[in-house]
Amino acid sequence: MAAAVRVRRIARNPWYCVSLPRLPEQRQRFLTMAELQDLADHAGDYRLMILVLGLCGLRFGECAALRVRSVDLMGRRLRVSEAVSE
Numbered sequence: 001m002a003a004a005v006r007v008r009r010i011a012r013n014p015w016y017c018v019s020l021p022r023l024p025e026q027r028q029r030f031l032t033m034a035e036l037q038d039l040a041d042h043a044g045d046y047r048l049m050i051l052v053l054g055l056c057g058l059r060f061g062e063c064a065a066l067r068v069r070s071v072d073l074m075g076r077r078l079r080v081s082e083a084v085s086e
Contacts (some may be wrong), residue, residue, distance in 0.1 A: 001013040001014065001015050001016075015033070020078045030052060036050070036051070036054040036055070037051075039054075040054070047078065049063060052066075052078075056078060058078075058080060059083065061083035061084045061085050062080045062082075062083045064083075064084045065080075065082045065083050
């Protein structure tokens with residue numbers, strides 16, 4: 001709305017004095033190694049992807065964009081240089 005006021009689409013911001021309600025804090029929950037392994041074991045063909053996502057902290061798009069050239073087995077590294085999106 002402030003941008004609309006700046007470019008003179010509207011005269012004033014109707015939400016200027018409106019206070020938004022506070023969202024309740026949600027405590028994050030992380031899987032234990034045993035839970036992650038159990039999830040991966042039940043993922044069928046996606047077992048490796050679940051392990052990479054859970055252990056490396058990649059986003060899905062980053063994991064989906066990995067190619068063979070992105071994997072350095074000897075150096076024990078993944079090179080994340082791109083991501084895919086819908």
